[in-house]
Amino acid sequence: MKRALTLLALLAGMHALAQQPASPAPVHPPASESAKATGAQQFTLQNGMQLIVQPDRRAPTAVHMVWLRVGSMDEVDGTSGVAHVLEHMMFKGSKTLPPGEFSRRVAALGGQENAFTSRDYTGYYQQIPASRLQDVMQLESDRFAHNQWPDEEFKRELEVVKEERRMRTDDQPRASLIEQLYASTFIASPYRRPVVGWMSDLDAMTPGDAREFYARWYVPANAVIVVAGDVEPAQVLALAQKTYGAIPARAVPPRKPREEPEQKGMRRIAFKAPADQAYVALAFRVPGLQRVSELAATDRDALALMALSAVLSGYDGARLQRALTQGADRVADNAGSDASVVGRGPSLFLLSGVPAAGKSAQDVEAALRAEVARVAREGISAAELSRVTTQWAAGTIYARDSLQSQASDLGHNWVQGLPLDADERLLQLLRGVTPAEVQSVAARYFGDDQLTVATLVPQPMAARPSKPAPDAAAPEGRLH
Known part of the structure; x- marks a missing residue:
């Protein structure tokens, strides 16, 4: 059976429920009960950022991920595609790292990394030797808190995103048809917009659009760190408190419902x-x-x-x-x-x-x-x-x-x-x-x-x- 039909894909977009900040401790119920079944443990840092640790000691490796509860559905008209563009720009530097240095350092650690954006979420991940977990947590927490880049870097990467749209949608008739289907099916829901964005919105996008989206949604209480592999939960928690826990707390912006009206005809x-x-x-x-x-x-x-x-x-x-x-x-x-x-x-x-x-x-x-x-x-x-x-x-x-x-x-x-x-x-x-x-x-x-x-x-x-x-x-x- 294709992976798209497994439970992972079925769970990929369920309705989000807000989680409230708490002191660093395992989350109690229902998470403590579910941890018994999965072996995972869940914590909340002082700034509201969540941490989930899944020990698996079959090999000396680990996967480190950061998920944000923000995707293209959180965009506004005129800036479609900005969530995905920002995902690209997160690789373009921080206060301490120049553009491209993040990926070079992950590779030097013997790791692999990438990112993804959907309607409902954005995620970043690295697979590395478990002994190098502290290094990638320092790198990821730095760009989460201090992402910055020159305007010229944005203009170059925006052209990459436009080409991505051409390859994946504009040059693919069936993909273009599905895009049109969603745009015709939904009226009020932001699901009507494509994740990659309309080309006219990409043409008009500015560096300020990406920076504003980053400042609005990349806050600790809107994110979770997930670590799976040959790790000890207590040690991962200590690393998370040292790196991500130092990021100042900020409130998650309120979300308006934007409910889709009932359809009343074919x-x-x-x-x-x-x-x-x-x-x-x-x-x-x-x-x-x-x-x-x-x-x-x-x-x-x-x-x-x-x-x-x-x-x-x-x-x-x-x-x-x-x-x-x-x-x-x-x-x-x-x-x-x-x-x-x-x-x-x-x-x-x-x-x-x-x-x-x-x-x-x-x-x-x-x-x-x-x-x-x-x-x-x-x-x-x-x-x-x-x-x-x-x-x-x-x-x-x-x-x-x-x-x-x-x-x-x-x-x-x-x-x-x-x-x-x-x-x-x-x-x-x-x-x-x-x-x-x-x-x-x-x-x-x-x-x-x-x-x-x-x-x-x-x-x-x-x-x-x-x-x-x-x-x-x-x-x-x-x-x-």
């Missing part, structure tokens, strides 16, 4: 671009998963929608593949689904497909909806549901073999205000979903009124080198 867009094949994507507004305990009815529905997506396309030979892409009269070359029901913003259930030769985008659209209607009419078997929950369990277990995955899971959970053992809790909840619940959500959430359809209308291809299509759903990161 929306359609046609997107013309040079392409070999048509493509169609359907976005249905659905409820999101907001908690992993004391569930509301909408949380139960979100769990059932996750299961529905896995039954439709979560494994080789799943329903959409069998019905649309196999046989002499196949409709599509490929087809898939995605229950994007976790995030700080509104949720969507996506269906998509590429028409087979002799078939149209309308044929694929009808076939995709017919498969959901079939589930609503006939239901699914207990065996189908058991298969996908077994795969979820396997994905959770395999992820523990990677320090990067362990640290990422913990960072995701913190961003969403969840307990440290949220992955285990979610897995148990998914195991409790019934075939009747899956049939029920298939019947209730796939009508016309909450649907937006985007169709790629192929135009003649100009001669140009082909480029591999990137993952349109992946967080934005630095180009190398």
Whole structure:
């Protein structure tokens, strides 16, 4: 099963809950209870910054990450892309380090490093020998507190981001279509803006825009340090207090809700671009998963929608593949689904497909909806549901073999205000979903009124080198 369907990805965007500063001590409940299940320990520094430590002594290495509860959804109109641009600029110097020196020093320590930005969060990480943890904590805390760079450095890096947009979106018809789909589906929600930003906003962006975003959101109480590897929690806490704990405390700015209004009718867009094949994507507004305990009815529905997506396309030979892409009269070359029901913003259930030769985008659209209607009419078997929950369990277990995955899971959970053992809790909840619940959500959430359809209308291809299509759903990161 693809990593995108594991619990890590399912947890990547749940709704955030604020955490309050406290004295440096393990967080008590629910974190103390969840620590028993994960082995992780959570602390709060005097300035409000959080620390999570996950000991794993199988190898003398460690992963060090800093996650901030800020992403493109926290931007304002006219500065789309600034969260991602700032991520790039964090590598361009501090009061004590010139541009590029941070990366050079991490490499000299025998480490690897990078960063990422999504709608909901921004993160930075290094994987290093465990004995060099103090060095990277000093480096990361310095740039967190003292990021600065010349205006000329900003102008050069902004051109890198623009090229990134061209490569990942403008030159990729399907990625451009998904961008247009989100812009058409959402009206009030900041999810309507692309993480990389609109090109016109990038053209108009100033060094001051990035500095203002940095000053506003890069505050200790809006961040967590995650360390996983061959470490002792008490020693990591002491290092964190010495480095990050010296950063002055500041309040996290208030966030306005910007709730998306109810959609009251189908929306359609046609997107013309040079392409070999048509493509169609359907976005249905659905409820999101907001908690992993004391569930509301909408949380139960979100769990059932996750299961529905896995039954439709979560494994080789799943329903959409069998019905649309196999046989002499196949409709599509490929087809898939995605229950994007976790995030700080509104949720969507996506269906998509590429028409087979002799078939149209309308044929694929009808076939995709017919498969959901079939589930609503006939239901699914207990065996189908058991298969996908077994795969979820396997994905959770395999992820523990990677320090990067362990640290990422913990960072995701913190961003969403969840307990440290949220992955285990979610897995148990998914195991409790019934075939009747899956049939029920298939019947209730796939009508016309909450649907937006985007169709790629192929135009003649100009001669140009082909480029591999990137993952349109992946967080934005630095180009190398």
